[in-house]
Amino acid sequence: MLKELLNSRKIPPLPVASSLEEWEALRQKLLHTLCWEEYGTPIPEPEALTAQVLEYKPRCFGGKAFFTRIQLTVKIAGGEISFPVEAVIPNSAKPVPAFISISFYSHIPNFSLPAEEVIDGGFGVFSFHYTDVTTDDNDFSTGLAGLLGSREEHSPGKLAMWAWAAMRVMDYVQELSYIDSRRVAVLGHSRLGKTALLAGALDTRFALVISNDSGSCGAALSRGKEGEDIDHITEEFPFWFCPAYRQYAKKEEELPFDQHFMLALSAPRKVYVCSAQEDPWADPVSEFLCCVAASPAWEALSLPGFSSPDQLPATGDAFHEGSIGYHLRAGGHDLIREDWQKFIAFFRS
Numbered sequence: 001m002l003k004e005l006l007n008s009r010k011i012p013p014l015p016v017a018s019s020l021e022e023w024e025a026l027r028q029k030l031l032h033t034l035c036w037e038e039y040g041t042p043i044p045e046p047e048a049l050t051a052q053v054l055e056y057k058p059r060c061f062g063g064k065a066f067f068t069r070i071q072l073t074v075k076i077a078g079g080e081i082s083f084p085v086e087a088v089i090p091n092s093a094k095p096v097p098a099f100i101s102i103s104f105y106s107h108i109p110n111f112s113l114p115a116e117e118v119i120d121g122g123f124g125v126f127s128f129h130y131t132d133v134t135t136d137d138n139d140f141s142t143g144l145a146g147l148l149g150s151r152e153e154h155s156p157g158k159l160a161m162w163a164w165a166a167m168r169v170m171d172y173v174q175e176l177s178y179i180d181s182r183r184v185a186v187l188g189h190s191r192l193g194k195t196a197l198l199a200g201a202l203d204t205r206f207a208l209v210i211s212n213d214s215g216s217c218g219a220a221l222s223r224g225k226e227g228e229d230i231d232h233i234t235e236e237f238p239f240w241f242c243p244a245y246r247q248y249a250k251k252e253e254e255l256p257f258d259q260h261f262m263l264a265l266s267a268p269r270k271v272y273v274c275s276a277q278e279d280p281w282a283d284p285v286s287e288f289l290c291c292v293a294a295s296p297a298w299e300a301l302s303l304p305g306f307s308s309p310d311q312l313p314a315t316g317d318a319f320h321e322g323s324i325g326y327h328l329r330a331g332g333h334d335l336i337r338e339d340w341q342k343f344i345a346f347f348r349s
Contacts, residue, residue, distance in 0.1 A: 001310050002292050009224040011258045011293060016300035020268065023301060030261050031201055037256065038217065039198055040156030040242035043148065043164040048075040049171050054084065065090050065119045067108070074168050078147040083132040085169055088115045089124035089178060097183035097347065098124035099210075100169050102162055102192040102199070105129060112189060112335040121344040124179060126169055130192060133165040134158055138239045157241040162192065163199035170205055183207050185347060189335035190282075191240065194218035201265035209266045210343055212274040212335050215282030217241070219273045221259055221290045222252045227281040260293035263324070267297040272325035272346055274339050277315045278332040288313055291324045298323045320346045
């Protein structure tokens with residue numbers, strides 16, 4: 001059934017490789033195409049990064065964890081940008097795994113981050129508010145956008161800028177003795193789920209890439225998609241992408257790729273996609289089929305891909321046996337406690 005559904009979408013076949021060396025070379029080519037056509041060319045790595053502790057509380061959540069708020073200052077050609085990052089870390093005798101959350105909120109905890117549940121699971125979490133990096137609009141004169149020069153056809157959009165910031169948080173996290181630097185995930189919801197996928201594609205230090213309800217131009221196939229499509233998203237939010245992407249509005253069949261290429265860029269690491277039953281704008285069916293279509297990237301490397309049955313999922317289904325995790329929950333477009341519980345369970349597996 002799933003094979004027939006994918007065939008009806010006429011998506012381009014995913015290029016694969018049977019060795020890690022060959023795959024990495026191929027992965028870089030695919031990444032270049034996606035950036036050039038959709039997200040914009042990657043932003044250069046920083047010249048310098050410094051961190052200033054703004055606040056520190058050694059005991060929170062009944063003494064189970066510590067809280068810290070730091071200011072990251074990043075120097076790149078053209079100037080400097082600073083933005084705050086908050087973190088809650090379990091008080092542990094050994095390094096802990098962690099999530100980097102690209103967030104719609106400025107503080108921990110918040111409506112989309114049940115911090116106590118995360119630390120009870122043995123994980124730390126770092127969170128930054130995306131508009132502290134650059135605004136979520138067509139203004140390219142302030143924040144990180146203001147440092148990157150004039151906007152050209154293939155210049156990075158705002159998604160690429162927020163992804164770059166997540167990578168800078170990763171730079172900081174890598175130096176912390178209390179974090180297991182080999183087990184750090186990047187996570188985002190909605191437009192920030194698209195951002196997390198891009199951050200994970202650009203930065204292989206992320207062991208797990210989590211995309212929650214990211215839909216169009218995120219974890220959903222573009223061909224045959226219901227709800228939001230390339231025409232709508234590039235009309236409403238052209239600043240998220242490079243200007244060149246608009247050429248594919250109402251012309252999805254001309255794309256040299258589809259979004260299963262983006263999911264595959266996480267291989268051989270793990271990736272997780274979450275859908276919500278009452279979120280037709282994101283289109284859970286297209287998100288699920290994207291996982292199916294991306295699976296060959298792992299399978300070609302003799303790794304478990306997407307372990308789903310040959311049918312579409314029912315509400316409440318979760319698939320955690322392969323390198324691609326997925327669940328479909330009840331409810332609408334949101335990031336909730338249930339999602340975090342499943343992300344934690346998959347990260348532990």
